[in-house]
Amino acid sequence: MAYDFDLFVIGGGSAGVRCGRIAATHGARVGIAEERFWGGTCVNVGCVPKKIMVNAAEYGHWAEDAAAFGWSIERTGFDLSVLKAARDAEVARLNGIYGRLLTGAGCTIFDARATFIDAHTLDVGGRRVTAERIVIAVGGRAVRPEIPGAELGMLSDDVFDLTEVPRRLCVVGSGYIALEFACVFRGLGAEVDLVYRADLPLRGFDQDIRVALKDALEAQGIRQHVGHNLARLDRQGDHLRLSLLGGEGIEADAVLFATGRVPHVQGLHLDRAGVMCTAKGAVEVDEEHRTTAPNIYAIGDVTDKLNLTPMATAVGHALADTLFGNRPRKASYLNVPTAVFTSPPIGTVGMTEADAAAHGPVDIYLTQFTPMRHTISKRPGRKSLMKLVVCQESRKVLGAHMLGEDSAEIMQGIGIAVAAGLTKEDFDRTIGIHPTAAEEFVTLRTRTREAGVVAKAAE
Numbered sequence: 001m002a003y004d005f006d007l008f009v010i011g012g013g014s015a016g017v018r019c020g021r022i023a024a025t026h027g028a029r030v031g032i033a034e035e036r037f038w039g040g041t042c043v044n045v046g047c048v049p050k051k052i053m054v055n056a057a058e059y060g061h062w063a064e065d066a067a068a069f070g071w072s073i074e075r076t077g078f079d080l081s082v083l084k085a086a087r088d089a090e091v092a093r094l095n096g097i098y099g100r101l102l103t104g105a106g107c108t109i110f111d112a113r114a115t116f117i118d119a120h121t122l123d124v125g126g127r128r129v130t131a132e133r134i135v136i137a138v139g140g141r142a143v144r145p146e147i148p149g150a151e152l153g154m155l156s157d158d159v160f161d162l163t164e165v166p167r168r169l170c171v172v173g174s175g176y177i178a179l180e181f182a183c184v185f186r187g188l189g190a191e192v193d194l195v196y197r198a199d200l201p202l203r204g205f206d207q208d209i210r211v212a213l214k215d216a217l218e219a220q221g222i223r224q225h226v227g228h229n230l231a232r233l234d235r236q237g238d239h240l241r242l243s244l245l246g247g248e249g250i251e252a253d254a255v256l257f258a259t260g261r262v263p264h265v266q267g268l269h270l271d272r273a274g275v276m277c278t279a280k281g282a283v284e285v286d287e288e289h290r291t292t293a294p295n296i297y298a299i300g301d302v303t304d305k306l307n308l309t310p311m312a313t314a315v316g317h318a319l320a321d322t323l324f325g326n327r328p329r330k331a332s333y334l335n336v337p338t339a340v341f342t343s344p345p346i347g348t349v350g351m352t353e354a355d356a357a358a359h360g361p362v363d364i365y366l367t368q369f370t371p372m373r374h375t376i377s378k379r380p381g382r383k384s385l386m387k388l389v390v391c392q393e394s395r396k397v398l399g400a401h402m403l404g405e406d407s408a409e410i411m412q413g414i415g416i417a418v419a420a421g422l423t424k425e426d427f428d429r430t431i432g433i434h435p436t437a438a439e440e441f442v443t444l445r446t447r448t449r450e451a452g453v454v455a456k457a458a459e
């Protein structure tokens with residue numbers, strides 16, 4: 001049977017664009033549909049516009065720090081509409097690049113929603129399209145918590161429509177998105193309340209990092225309401241009131257729910273194609289990213305494995321090479337470095353102390369210090385923390401964690417060393433770059449403790 005396409009990709013985000021483009025460069029006839037914006041979440045309402053806002057908040061801090069270095073800088077205020085215009089222009093530029101990348105590689109692009117008719121047939125904006133293979137790359141979407149009045153709160157997409165900084169912002173959640181925006185808006189001058197259910201932010205990260213981050217948030221004036229569940233959200237005159245179970249209430253001009261994202265499979269009619277989902281609603285895939293239908297694959301956030309842009313592009317690229325490039329391969333989900341763009345930022349790769357200690361004895365090397373810039377600026381709450389988790393038996397560095405200036409940049413290089421399985425002695429042999437914070441990763445000579453000792457003492 002002759003199909004319209006060798007491959008049809010549903011979703012023009014990080015995963016779909018890379019997969020479609022590479023498949024086309026391998027000679028496949030590729031169609032790709034995007035219902036909202038080329039480049040997907042990352043380019044339009046995620047990594048890129050978020051990082052521009054992180055940069056904007058940093059300028060405010062730097063302007064303040066500059067006085068201690070001898071500069072007189074008059075700060076007369078911040079205008080979010082100016083930043084928004086510059087940010088939107090950059091996003092539009094990237095949109096264009098993404099579209100051109102696809103057409104330039106020979107893909108046929110559809111500005112339309114695609115849904116399944118059967119395992120080889122799609123409805124693409126009202127048109128029937130057939131394909132030998134189909135890739136589901138529809139990403140995820142943010143969800144509101146199920147409380148009365150939830151519709152009054154913003155989701156992360158809405159943040160990018162703001163033209164003014166809310167005077168009082170309440171952020172719910174303590175994952176990547178909640179913490180990044182809490183720090184951004186605090187940096188832009190808002191009063192920020194942060195509500196979360198656990199006793200520490202960033203569940204799943206290394207305990208020392210979580211403790212240090214909580215202190216850093218407090219030092220910059222973010223009010224943390226820990227161990228709380230939500231009751232309801234109400235409008236009261238010109239402001240909102242978020243009520244917590246137990247009675248406490250928080251008044252704010254805007255509330256941001258950053259309580260997680262779900263795979264965007266609603267209305268795709270996966271059942272018509274024989275594609276099954278997990279209990280959590282992600283498309284079920286095997287190690288090759290093949291779904292329960294043999295000619296259909298799923299990649300990126302819709303599989304809810306490791307929801308990061310570089311992971312989505314790596315998996316999309318590997319799948320295209322496997323299917324059309326005569327080069328079967330898999331992208332590894334192990335030792336993926338990641339950063340949380342809080343203030344200060346966090347960079348991390350590999351195992352946490354708790355994860356590693358569950359596998360066997362580990363040594364911990366840890367240092368906390370005030371980076372040179374802040375010994376002069378005296379800005380409070382700017383201590384850096386750097387930590388290595390080392391296997392006692394093999395001496396391999398199993399994990400590296402940092403909270404502090406430039407940690408996202410530093411961790412990319414450390415990620416190579418950890419992924420390569422280098423030992424503590426390899427780190428020690430490496431000459432530091434002086435004077436930097438990064439050099440601490442190669443000069444941590446004295447073991448701080450054996451894993452578990454501090455955790456037990458804290459219980």
Ligand SMILES: Cc1cc2nc3c(=O)[nH]c(=O)nc-3n(C[C@H](O)[C@H](O)[C@H](O)COP(=O)(O)OP(=O)(O)OC[C@H]3O[C@@H](n4cnc5c(N)ncnc54)[C@H](O)[C@@H]3O)c2cc1C
Pocket residue numbers: 010011012013014015016033034035036037038039040041042045046047048050112113114115137138139140156177264268299300301302306307308309310312
């Ligand atoms: C606020 C925020 C900040 C983030 N910051 C970072 C960061 O700093 N670093 C990082 O690595 N990751 C970050 N992420 C995560 C990152 O954006 C995602 O992991 C990444 O975008 C996933 O790519 P994807 O292709 O799987 O999905 P997406 O990028 O979401 O792309 C899916 C696309 O499919 C389209 N689509 C959906 N259904 C259909 C359909 N039926 N037909 C046609 N098109 C459809 C959607 O419109 C969307 O454009 C952030 C996410 C958010 C929300």
Ligand SMILES: NC(=O)c1ccc[n+]([C@@H]2O[C@H](COP(=O)([O-])OP(=O)(O)OC[C@H]3O[C@@H](n4cnc5c(N)ncnc54)[C@H](O)[C@@H]3O)[C@@H](O)[C@H]2O)c1
Pocket residue numbers: 145146172173174175176177178180196197202203229230258259260261306307308338339340341
């Ligand atoms: N810098 C980055 O790389 C970056 C930035 C943003 C997002 N991301 C990716 O996007 C994903 C989604 O981010 P996210 O922050 O939305 O999700 P998340 O899963 O990281 O965090 C969700 C938070 O909401 C809380 N929560 C869930 N339901 C709740 C409820 N009913 N009431 C109160 N709190 C509730 C959770 O406890 C958690 O703190 C991340 O996991 C990450 O993979 C990455």
